[in-house]
Amino acid sequence: MEKDREREMKIAVTTTRDADESLNHKAKDVSKDLNIPYIKRGNFSIKKTILKDGFDYLLVIERDKIVIKGEDSTVFWHPNMSELKIKSIRQGNKEAIIEATKLEEGNSILDCTLGLAGDSLVFSAVVGEKGYVVGTEVNKYIAYLSKCGLETYNDVDGKTIDNIKVVNESYENYILKQSDNSFDVVYFDPMFKEPNRKSASINSFRDFADHKGLTKEILMEALRVCRKRVVIKERQGSNEFEKLGIKKYYGGKKNGAIIYGVIEKNIQ
Incomplete structure (x- = not known):
């Protein structure tokens, strides 16, 4: 059931707006690792990009971490408590x-x-x-x-x-x-x-x-x-x-x- 939910979830990899070539390369590597699309980040907000391209979430490659972003949600790794x-x-x-x-x-x-x-x-x-x-x-x-x-x-x-x-x-x-x-x-x-x-x-x-x-x-x-x-x-x-x-x-x-x-x- 969980795997079915993954297949239903439309998610792509992108970067921050100010990404350099190394960050774009990293995003492309992640897209291969996870077998999901890579999209080049335009000058749009995350919310507009999600709505424009019809995704549920974007997996955003930032300088120091990877973040899964939805229209109103954010998930990233942290040691927490x-x-x-x-x-x-x-x-x-x-x-x-x-x-x-x-x-x-x-x-x-x-x-x-x-x-x-x-x-x-x-x-x-x-x-x-x-x-x-x-x-x-x-x-x-x-x-x-x-x-x-x-x-x-x-x-x-x-x-x-x-x-x-x-x-x-x-x-x-x-x-x-x-x-x-x-x-x-x-x-x-x-x-x-x-x-x-x-x-x-x-x-x-x-x-x-x-x-x-x-x-x-x-x-x-x-x-x-x-x-x-x-x-x-x-x-x-x-x-x-x-x-x-x-x-x-x-x-x-x-x-x-x-x-x-x-x-x-x-x-x-």
Whole structure:
């Protein structure tokens, strides 16, 4: 279904108005990578260009980043809150996401819903150079933003990130191909059924996200693939955990707070 949505989405690559030849070349390379059209940027606004050429979005190559722009929306790669969380963890503070995953240095984790890799950056910092993160992202545009963003990003220590692998594939397909006990932890952050309308960045991202919910069948596959536990992110007050039979969780008690449900391998 998500791949069908990608085919329906009309998107092209262009540049900023003041692009030089090197930026135009980069845009043409991106168009080849993603197999989508390149259009030379005229002296039009993004909105006018979208309407003039009949596109839903433009993937704009800027000097320092790649941005997906719609008529009234913007999506680009950014470490978001991950740096603050990493610093908090290093200061000895409890972060619910790490309490739930119980990640340690040298561990491996499969992030089934990579998105823009905010959670994966936290995982990357915790597992360190001896550990690794594999992130699956079904939308090719979001996967591309994350891959390019991670390749040029220096972490809170000023180091490049080399322990996160981005896979442009649905987590269902990827998990089914993995052998038993392949990762220490398998993690899911499905799109919340009730969106946070106050977050402009998340609302812009929603058109590119996979909105289907988790099933008991895929959780059983995740339990097969993990060595220790499966962790699912949700909101307090949602009945998703009840539907999936999850009773143990970490996080806030207030309605709407972020919580992380846990299914331990040894009690399946």
